[in-house]
Amino acid sequence: MSKLESTKRHILIIKKLRQAKQATFAEIAGYLAKESELDGYYDFNVSKRTFQRDVEEIGTIYGIYIKFNFSGMYYFIEEEFEPEVSDRMFEAFDVYHALNVKEQMSQYIYLEQRRPQGTEHLYSLLHAIKNQKRIQFEYTKYYKTHSENRTVEPLALKEFKYRWYLFARDTYDDHIKCYALDRLANLQILNVHFENTDSDWHAKFKHCFGIVAPNAEKPSEVILSFNSLQGKYIKSLPLHHTQQILIDNEDELRISLTIYLTHDFLMELLSYGNTVKVLAPQKLAEELKEQYQSALNQY
DNA sequence: TTCAATGAGTGAGGCCAGTG
């Protein structure tokens, strides 16, 4: 048996418990047996003793702690500290396996053509943020052909639309700026310490769509009405974590968001074309109207 | 009626031998 077999088994155990919320050993064993049949190559059937070892290893390796409830006689996952991190880990694992299948599958898989996202910098940047060390890198802006040298104090990382961004204080003018990781090169961590005073970035981005966080204005209550087809997509992939469903019927999906009215958000609304109508605030509806009018004027 | 003692059932974990 290979290392991959036990790793896959770990993932299956976690999957089962995350989906079912709770399961007896018999239910987990049944699930593993079914998955073994489906897989055809690997055998995930194990004894109770090995299962117990798996539970221990899953805790050590993934930080996901499986406990046993004696009154209900079932296993369950103790509240995960950062479930979104585990979600991402399992997604990556699924994709890796889909791409790594033994048979020649490339004819069935079409990968999106895209440039590297700069994720190779993530680890170094996290290290610099955590230890409050200045960093230096070469940065190429979209609208410029040559790169510039920057020395910044890294503060936080944010993901938006499958891209990663670094928020950092530029030592040149002391302003907080946003840098896309895919446009960053020759990253160096300097041995210069700084004090990171504003650390609550979660609160800062709570009502933010995208990567622009206005300093002064307050977030607005936005009400949007999508047609039923687009509504299905919006339900499965919410625009923002503040999204709440107000009306959901055959004619429309009406949602509310508490969000900053940034350029990013306006662009997002424009991309939905005639499938969305802004019901509130009026200011946003007017702005959208202007954008469409000026687009019409082009022809 | 209350509460401690007891036993049954089951998981956790150490140890060891078998297997590929």
Add this chain to the structure above:
DNA sequence: CACTGGCCTCACTCATTGAA
């Protein structure tokens, strides 16, 4: 050599029992 299964002991929970 790593992984696994089986055996054994200990730990834990819960239901039952019986004395105060």
